[in-house]
Amino acid sequence: MRVVRTKDLLDNFNLTLVAGADGIHREIASNDIHRPGFEMTGFFEYYPKERIQIIGKTEMNYFLKLSEEEQQDRAERLCTDITPGLVVTNWMDIPDVLINAANEAGVPILKSPRTTNRVIVRITNFLGAKYAPTTAVHGVLVDIYGIGVLIMGQSGVGKSETALELVKRGHRLVADDSVEIRQEDYDTLIGNSPPLIEHLLEIRGLGILNIMTLFGAGAVKSYKRISYIVQLELWDDKKQYERLGIEEETMKIMDVNIPKATIPVRPGRNLAVIIEVAAMNFRLKRMGVNAAEDFSDQLATMIQKNNENNYS
Known part of the structure; x- marks a missing residue:
């Protein structure tokens, strides 16, 4: 402090x-x-x-x-x-x-x-x-369509490479590798980069890249409220992953529970596009549009009609 x-x-x-x-x-x-x-x-x-x-x-x-x-x-x-x-x-x-x-x-x-x-x-x-409480996490923070998305996962899973692709698609990098987080209110987390590595991105095989120099000032942001967490993990054939999106995970950082999605990683999956769409879908949910719930309601209605027809 x-x-x-x-x-x-x-x-x-x-x-x-x-x-x-x-x-x-x-x-x-x-x-x-x-x-x-x-x-x-x-x-x-x-x-x-x-x-x-x-x-x-x-x-x-x-x-x-x-x-x-x-x-x-x-x-x-x-x-x-x-x-x-x-x-x-x-x-x-x-x-x-x-x-x-x-x-x-x-x-x-x-x-x-x-x-x-x-x-x-x-x-x-x-x-x-x-004087806000602070902590630091290992991950990448990106501003995607106004949503602060914290990308987490084990070392080498592809967080920085995904962030680079997101920057190329027009989104803004806030922090790479280490994200400093402060809790400004009972439900607000603000993330930023340590001063030493601000605007820098590490890509294995290339080294340290200055995103502001490469892509311009519009490709970076000094701080952003964290609204959504994406957990990247290597694909596990024995694990059942969410397919409808009805059940929502959360992750607690300090005193705040943040909505979280777990995305499995394997060759052929375009993680940048998936995370971009996940941020857009999260934004829609905050506006009251939930595709998974709408699908579930329509399916339940269809099943109920079929049951009524079978008994009539």
């Missing part, structure tokens, strides 16, 4: 440093943020001082109505030795008492021209992505 500091907010958002410049390298230890409403009333028993503090119009207007002694008390108690920063929204004027307390404690005060809701959403998303 990488370390996020207050300076990262300055570098990534339209914020202005007003006070507490000595503390811009403080670590933001939590991906949660806090609006110190109760704290403005003097209730600091559960004050999450390790979080970024967002001060909007409500908090600021209440603060301005306090007496000078109360303002001094609130300002000093808000600015602790581990508070990573205060963000004041709506480009509001900041009282001198708060600026002085922040400078003394080394707590950065950042000023934003944006509304409170917009600041909360953007900072929450930023910190959520930085």
